[in-house]
Amino acid sequence: MHDAAVVVPSADAASTRTGGDRTRAATRPGTTAGPAAAAAAAAGAASTDAGSEGATILSPTTLSLSERRISVIGANGSGKSTLARLLNGLVEPTAGSVRVRADAEAPWLDTVHDGPAVRRLVGFVFTDPGAQLVMPTAAEDVALSLRRTVKGKRERRAAAVETLDRFGLSHLADRSVHTLSGGQRQLLAIASVLATDPAILVADEPTTLLDLRNSRMIGDLLMGLPQQLVVVTHDLGLAARADRTLVVDDARVVFDGDPRDAVDFYTEMSARP
Ligand SMILES: Nc1ncnc2c1ncn2[C@@H]1O[C@H](COP(=O)(O)OP(=O)(O)OP(=O)(O)O)[C@@H](O)[C@H]1O
Numbered sequence: 144m145h146d147a148a149v150v151v152p153s154a155d156a157a158s159t160r161t162g163g164d165r166t167r168a169a170t171r172p173g174t175t176a177g178p179a180a181a182a183a184a185a186a187g188a189a190s191t192d193a194g195s196e197g198a199t200i201l202s203p204t205t206l207s208l209s210e211r212r213i214s215v216i217g218a219n220g221s222g223k224s225t226l227a228r229l230l231n232g233l234v235e236p237t238a239g240s241v242r243v244r245a246d247a248e249a250p251w252l253d254t255v256h257d258g259p260a261v262r263r264l265v266g267f268v269f270t271d272p273g274a275q276l277v278m279p280t281a282a283e284d285v286a287l288s289l290r291r292t293v294k295g296k297r298e299r300r301a302a303a304v305e306t307l308d309r310f311g312l313s314h315l316a317d318r319s320v321h322t323l324s325g326g327q328r329q330l331l332a333i334a335s336v337l338a339t340d341p342a343i344l345v346a347d348e349p350t351t352l353l354d355l356r357n358s359r360m361i362g363d364l365l366m367g368l369p370q371q372l373v374v375v376t377h378d379l380g381l382a383a384r385a386d387r388t389l390v391v392d393d394a395r396v397v398f399d400g401d402p403r404d405a406v407d408f409y410t411e412m413s414a415r416p
Pocket residue numbers: 164165166191192199200217218219220221222223224225226
């Protein structure tokens with residue numbers, strides 16, 4: 144079992160910045176869920192600050208995420224990435240809170256007030272691995288992730304190669320990341336994130352750019368992780384392999400429950416004119 148926080152909306156909103164984009168959220172702290180072993184998450188509302196009114200990009204939302212594998216599905220522009228990004232502080236709620244914790248005994252961390260600790264706890268995998276592979280070679284990229292935990296340069300290189308080996312990538316250790324295939328790059332990006340051993344992994348459409356074989360491989364890898372996983376996906380087969388699925392539509396969570404029922408709900412919803 145995993146565990147989570149809960150958030151309830153409130154009227155008071157404040158502005159926050161995320162990667163240069165200004166977003167506004169409205170939430171207020173909710174109650175905390177019961178005991179659990181691993182991760183936790185909660186979300187509130189988010190709205191753009193573009194005009195005096197601002198458009199809602201995620202309506203007031205209360206969630207307690209404690210299952211090991213949670214999938215998030217829904218139409219383009221419905222708010223899935225916003226929800227995912229709230230979980231590690233890439234998007235901050237402007238009122239209320241989003242909280243995570245490593246396990247039932249661990250203290251809750253607030254994504255706004257405990258940003259660095261939250262980002263150590265919650266790894267984030269982007270759709271495009273190019274967004275997170277910053278070093279010239281595969282081994283250097285993983286070594287960069289290990290800089291906090293492994294101090295010596297030689298030890299860090301050895302640990303990086305060991306990590307690559309775990310993902311069947313050690314033969315690519317010294318290859319330029321630019322020469323890797325899309326599947327290899329996504330696998331490397333996931334390896335780099337997992338090298339830090341986060342308690343929670345949030346992945347935003349990690350298989351969208353991949354062919355069938357690689358998306359299956361990445362899907363199998365993600366679903367088999369010991370970490371808590373929150374995966375946003377348009378791959379309904381992958382979504383159905385989760386323990387719980389959220390359907391997001393028009394900035395709201397409109398279904399929350401059994402993955403197969405969620406896929407049916409979304410399929411029927413999408414067929415409506
Ligand atoms: N920082 C921002 N500023 C302005 N609008 C935003 C911001 N972030 C998201 N939006 C808008 O909020 C809506 C939801 O965006 P979000 O990225 O969460 O959708 P999504 O469900 O992930 O879509 P997709 O499936 O296309 O990735 C979109 O209309 C988007 O343009």
